[in-house]
Amino acid sequence: KQEVTQIPAALSVPEGENLVLNCSFTDSAIYNLQWFRQDPGKGLTSLLLIQSSQREQTSGRLNASLDKSSGRSTLYIAASQPGDSATYLCAVPFGANNLFFGTGTRLTVIP
Amino acid sequence: GAVVSQHPSRVICKSGTSVKIECRSLDFQATTMFWYRQFPKQSLMLMATSNEGSKATYEQGVEKDKFLINHASLTLSTLTVTSAHPEDSSFYICSASRPGGTHEQYFGPGTRLTVT
Numbered sequence: 001k002q003e004v005t006q007i008p009a010a011l012s013v014p015e016g017e018n019l020v021l022n023c024s025f026t027d028s029a030i031y032n033l034q035w036f037r038q039d040p041g042k043g044l045t046s047l048l049l050i051q052s053s054q055r056e057q058t059s060g061r062l063n064a065s066l067d068k069s070s071g072r073s074t075l076y077i078a079a080s081q082p083g084d085s086a087t088y089l090c091a092v093p094f095g096a097n098n099l100f101f102g103t104g105t106r107l108t109v110i111p
Numbered sequence: 112g113a114v115v116s117q118h119p120s121r122v123i124c125k126s127g128t129s130v131k132i133e134c135r136s137l138d139f140q141a142t143t144m145f146w147y148r149q150f151p152k153q154s155l156m157l158m159a160t161s162n163e164g165s166k167a168t169y170e171q172g173v174e175k176d177k178f179l180i181n182h183a184s185l186t187l188s189t190l191t192v193t194s195a196h197p198e199d200s201s202f203y204i205c206s207a208s209r210p211g212g213t214h215e216q217y218f219g220p221g222t223r224l225t226v227t
Contacts, residue, residue, distance in 0.1 A: 046215065089155070
């Protein structure tokens with residue numbers, strides 16, 4: 001059974017700092033991994049999707065890496081801003097299309 | 112783009128009544144839609160997978176007679192919570208995926224259900 005863990009559960013950083021969020025999964029037989037952002041009381045916004053054949057994906061200040069063999073992914077956020085404050089979730093597929101979500105990291109960027 | 116909408120965004124109902132939540136893919140056809148539930152400070156848990164024109168597949172522990180799912184068209188899936196109880200109060204989120212492609216799921220904005 002796939003288990004997805006995110007560390008840390010919560011993180012507070014001052015504005016402008018670079019930071020890394022971690023995601024680990026137990027079953028490395030995945031074909032992609034997604035990072036999402038969730039604002040309080042809101043739905044999910046897809047940030048990055050990394051295919052199993054890729055090592056990393058970049059979008060603006062965000063960079064996600066994937067190491068299937070070690071069952072890890074990281075989300076790097078450069079020059080953090082208060083607007084980045086949200087919960088960040090990673091998810092991996094299981095079965096045909098279902099997604100298995102991690103418990104999330106709640107990020108607070110302090111102005 | 113790939114936009115998914117949900118309606119309503121918030122609903123309050125009395126215990127024992129039924130509530131219907133709609134999930135629509137606005138600019139693409141979704142052969143598969145998913146329904147998730149999220150309790151406060153917890154992550155999303157998959158409830159069921161809905162395929163257009165066929166019966167939904169429910170995850171273990173989810174009562175199919177209580178959470179009725181209908182996927183009548185390629186752009187609409189509905190979740191009906193029947194005989195709602197306060198413990199059904201939660202945040203319900205749907206997602207949709209395109210046929211083929213990257214298996215990426217596109218999420219709706221969620222529906223906050225409160226049962227009094």
